[in-house]
Amino acid sequence: GAVVSQHPSWVICKSGTSVKIECRSLDFQATTMFWYRQFPKQSLMLMATSNEGSKATYEQGVEKDKFLINHASLTLSTLTVTSAHPEDSSFYICSARDTHTDTQYFGPGTRLTVL
Amino acid sequence: TQLLEQSPQFLSIQEGENLTVYCNSSSVFSSLQWYRQEPGEGPVLLVTVVTGGEVKKLKRLTFQFGDARKDSSLHITAAQPGDTGLYLCAGHNNAGNMLTFGGGTRLMVKP
Numbered sequence: 434g435a436v437v438s439q440h441p442s443w444v445i446c447k448s449g450t451s452v453k454i455e456c457r458s459l460d461f462q463a464t465t466m467f468w469y470r471q472f473p474k475q476s477l478m479l480m481a482t483s484n485e486g487s488k489a490t491y492e493q494g495v496e497k498d499k500f501l502i503n504h505a506s507l508t509l510s511t512l513t514v515t516s517a518h519p520e521d522s523s524f525y526i527c528s529a530r531d532t533h534t535d536t537q538y539f540g541p542g543t544r545l546t547v548l
Numbered sequence: 549t550q551l552l553e554q555s556p557q558f559l560s561i562q563e564g565e566n567l568t569v570y571c572n573s574s575s576v577f578s579s580l581q582w583y584r585q586e587p588g589e590g591p592v593l594l595v596t597v598v599t600g601g602e603v604k605k606l607k608r609l610t611f612q613f614g615d616a617r618k619d620s621s622l623h624i625t626a627a628q629p630g631d632t633g634l635y636l637c638a639g640h641n642n643a644g645n646m647l648t649f650g651g652g653t654r655l656m657v658k659p
Binding site: 437467469474475476477479482537538539540541542544 | 554583
């Protein structure tokens with residue numbers, strides 16, 4: 434089946450540093466990818482929709498300058514958390530929509546801990 | 549914004565019991581999906597329902613899509629400890645370009 438990978442799976446960083454998370458569709462092309470954030474014991478909250486070759490669309494309340502998204506190819510989207518603070522600590526999950534089947538597949542998530 | 553409300557939020561039952569999780573909205577969805585998520589992992593798709601009134605079965609799990617495509621239910625028969633996890637419903641809007649998640653139901657099945 435279709436696979437979406439995320440890297441890294443777990444990252445710990447100091448407050449003020451920037452962290453880049455990669456999301457790759459391994460065996461299909463994804464014109465559209467999605468970035469979600471999940472706090473402990475809560476559901477997934479959509480942060481932004483990433484379209485290949487164009488600017489991402491951010492959900493209300495999500496700072497685009499803080500969460501930089503780059504979808505430079507049909508198989509890769511990156512989320513950079515800039516100047517991370519402890520309140521940015523969360524589980525970040527990406528999802529990729531197969532361009533041909535429209536099916537959306539989820540990555541395994543990246544746990545970010547900001548000290 | 550289309551909202552999905554899941555109930556109950558948390559459920560703790562004994563092995564062998566039956567349970568039903570509900571997913572309700574005032575909005576119509578073109579399709580609705582159910583996911584199961586384990587701690588530290590991404591959600592895993594269980595089923596997609598598309599047609600109003602549709603019923604799908606996956607072993608001991610029965611999924612139903614409401615006639616008006618505004619609600620759905622997940623029924624688990626004879627729950628097992630391995631069913632423990634976070635169950636999420638998610639609906640696609642009519643344009644099919646956005647997936648909205650419900651709040652999730654955390655299920656714990658005790659042996």
